[in-house]
Amino acid sequence: MAETVSSSPLAAALEDLASWVDLSSFTIPLPRPEDLLIMKAVSRRPRDVLDLESILEAHPKPNLRRARRWVREFSLALDMPEILQDLEAILSRRRKQKK
Numbered sequence: 572m573a574e575t576v577s578s579s580p581l582a583a584a585l586e587d588l589a590s591w592v593d594l595s596s597f598t599i600p601l602p603r604p605e606d607l608l609i610m611k612a613v614s615r616r617p618r619d620v621l622d623l624e625s626i627l628e629a630h631p632k633p634n635l636r637r638a639r640r641w642v643r644e645f646s647l648a649l650d651m652p653e654i655l656q657d658l659e660a661i662l663s664r665r666r667k668q669k670k
Contacts, residue, residue, distance in 0.1 A: 604630035605638040612638070612658040613645045623661050635662065 589600030602610070607626050611619040627633070639658070646655040 604633040
């Protein structure tokens with residue numbers, strides 16, 4: 572059976588590490604910026620690429636070590652090296668823009 576993001580070890584880690592926000596009648600988990608980077612990088616839809624850039628703009632110091640680790644894991648598991656390559660290209664462009 573194929574593993575989905577929702578049944579993966581990442582999903583469990585995301586829930587454990589989420590920030591829980593109380594919205595009066597219920598509480599919801601909000602992912603950390605690096606976790607959003609992971610989900611967006613793996614999804615790879617055109618909108619997700621734009622979202623990656625927006626997340627990095629809003630949160631300039633996410634835990635990139637964690638993001639790269641999980642994106643690399645998905646890239647290997649899915650036999651899609653372009654997932655990690657795309658993330659690295661976006662990060663490289665951002666570094667060059669900052670100079």
